Amino acid sequence: MLNRLRDASDSHRSLTIVVAMAITTILMYVLPGLPPLSVVQGSNIWYDSFANAGVFVLLAMGLNVVIGMAGLLDLGYAAFFAIGAYAYAYSNSPFSGTDLPFIPMLFVGAAVAGIFGILLGAPTLRLRGDYLAIMTLGFGEIVPIVFLNLDKFTRGTNGIGGIYRPEPLPGLGAFSPSSPFNYFIVMVVIVTITMILLYRLQDSRIGRAWNAIREDELAAAANGINTVTTKLLAFSLGATTSGLAGVFNASKLTIVSPDQFLFTVSFTVLAMVILGGMGNIWGVAVGAFVVYNIQVVFLKSINGIIETLGVPAFDLGPVHVNLAKVPFTDYQYLLYGVALVLMMLLRPEGLFPNQRRRQELHIAEEFDEGEQGEITGAMGAAPGAAGDAGGAL
C-alpha cells in the first residue's frame, strides 16, 4: 500500500504536491481554532505567522537550489531578499509615487533579484567554492550598507514606509492588517507553484547537471556540462526565489529598511536548509516552517508558558535562575549556531535527508572503513579517491 502510494506520487509529482499542499492548508486553516494552538494565540495571529513562515519557506527552498542541489555556499542570501523588497517598495509606495499591480510585480521583483544574482555570480562562480562563500558574505554585508548610505534614494535607516498593500484579488477581498488570511492564501499558492517548478527542475536535465557538478565538477565538465552556466543558473534561480520572497514580505510589512536584511537572515535561512536536509525540497520547506515557528512563536511564548505552569525560580550555584524571566529570544542565534555545528558533526544530511546527498556526505567514512577492513593493496587508491570526493564539494 505504502509502496504503491510512493510509486503513484513519483509518477504524478505535481499532482501529489498540490494534494499535499491542499491537505496542509486545510490543517493550517483548522488547527489554530483548536485547543493546543488556540491557547497560545488567536487564529488570525496564527495565519499571520504562517504567512511570515511562508516567506522563510520560500527563502529556504531557493537557498536549497544553491546549496543543496548545486553545492555552492551562498552566505549573502539576504541581499537578494533585500533587492526584491526594495524593488517592490519603489514600484508601490508614496516615496516613488507609483502604484503598480502586485502580481506582475512578484515577477518583476524576482527578475531584478535574479539579474543581480547573475551580476554577482558571473565573475565569482569561476572561482573556488570557498571564495564564492566569502564573496557572497561580503555582498550580503554590502547591500544593506548601500541601502543605508544612499539615503537620498532609500531614506537611509528610516527605510521606505507606507508601501501599498496588494489590490483586492477576486474571491478574497481587500488585503489589510486585520485579514492576514488573504496573505496566507496567496503565500500557499506561491509556495505550491514554486515547489512544483523546483521539483520538475530537479528531475530535469538541469537538475541532473547540478547533481553532477556537486559530486565532481571535473567529471561533470569532462562529460560536456558547461559548469559555469549551470552553476550560474542555480545561483540566479536561488536569487530569484529570494527576490520573490522579498516582494511578498515588503507588501505584507508595508515597510522596508536596511536592518531587515542583515547577515542574521542569511544565517537563519542557512540553518533552516541544513536542519531540513540539504537537497530535499520538502525537507527544507518543513525545516523552515518549523524553525520559523519555534523562533517566532515558541521562543516568545515560552516565558508565558513557564509562568502559567508555575515553575519556581531556583539557585544554580551562585546564579539565580528564574526561567520565566530568561530572555530565550536572545539565545536563538546561539541555538542556531549550536544546531549547525552539531548537525554537521553528527547528521550532515539533515533531519529529512535526500538519499543521494546522504551517501555523498558519508562517502569519506565509507572509504575509511574500506581502508581498515579491505585489502591493503587498495590503500594507495583509497585516500586519493576520498580526497577527490571531498574536493568535489
Added chain:
Amino acid sequence: MTSLASPAAPARPIARGLRFVGIAIAAIVLYTVALWLALPPVSGLTSAQAFPVAIQQTVNALSIGSIYALIALGYTMVYGIIELINFAHGDVFMVGAFVSIIFIGGIMGQTGPVENIPLLIVLIGGALLFTMPIIAFLNVSIERLVYRPLRNAPRLAPLITAIGVSFILQNVALVVAGSGDRSAPQVFPLGWHLELGGASISVLSIFIFVLALTLMIGLQVFISRTRLGRAMRATAQDREAASLMGVDQNQTISLTFLLGGMLAAAAGLIWGLRFGFVRQDLGFNAGLKAFTSAVLGGIGNITGAAIGGFVIGFIENFASALGFSRWSEFLVFMVLTFVLIFKPSGLFGHATGDRA
C-alpha cells in the same frame, strides 16, 4: 616572500630584508604624499595645513593595518595548511579583545590612562601573557573539537561548521557581556604625542605598529627557521607527503591554530587600547576585512597577508580621512571583488587550482 608553501628560507635574508624595508618605507611615504595631495580639494584645508594631517593619518593607518594584518595571518595560515576559511577567526579576535579587558580592567583594576611607564609595561605585557595562551587554547580547542572530525568530509561541511562556531562565539559574548559597546580601559595614555614637522603623532599608534611588527617578525622567524616551522611549511606544501616523511599532521595543524590564536589575541588587545570599546559583533567586520587582506596578499602567503592587512588599513584610512568613512566597507569589498576576479592568487600568491 615567505609563502607557507615555499620550499625553504630565502637566500641572503639580510639583503632581501633591507630591500623589503626600503619598499615598505617608500610605500608609506607615497601614501602620505597621496593623502596630502588629495586632502585640500576635498576638505578645504590649505596645502600647508593638510601636511600634518596627512602624516597623522598615515600613522593611524599603520595602527589599523596592524590589527588587520595580525588577524589576516591567522586566516592565511589556517587556509595554507588545511584549506579552510575559518569564519570563526574574526570572532576569536573579538573574544581576545574581551579577555584582554578582563585582565586590564578586571584583574588589574585599571580604568584610565596610566602615566607610570613601568606599570604600563607590566599591564600591557601582562595582558599579552594572559590573553595569548587563553585565546590560543580556545582556537586549538575549536579545531580539535569541531574541525578535526570533519577533516575528510566534503568541503561544505567544515565551512558551515565554521559559520556555526562564529555565531556561537558571538552569541556567547552577547549573553555574557550584553549587547552594545563595552568600554575598554585605554591604559596607554592617548595624550602622549611626538612632534614631527608640525604634526603631532600619537605614541600609541607607533607602539602598536612596533608591537605588531615584532610579532610578525617573530612569526616569520619561527616559520622559516625552526623545525616546527619547517613542519608547517611541509604540511602546507603537501599534507600527505609531509605525513609520510614523519611530520605529525595533528600536531602541525594544532600549532597553526595556536599561532593564529596568539596573534588574534594581540590584535584584540590592540583594538581595546586603540578604540576603547569592544562589542560582540566586532569580529564579523574585522574578520571580513582581515580575510580580504589575506586574499589580497595571496592566501597562504604569510608576508602577503601582513602586507595585505596594511594595504587594507591604508585604503580604509584614505576613505575616512577624506570623509567617506561610511563607504569604507564598500570600498574594501570592491577590492576583494576585483582581486578575486582579476588576480585570485593575490598580489604575492601563486596560482591555486580552480576546483572547488
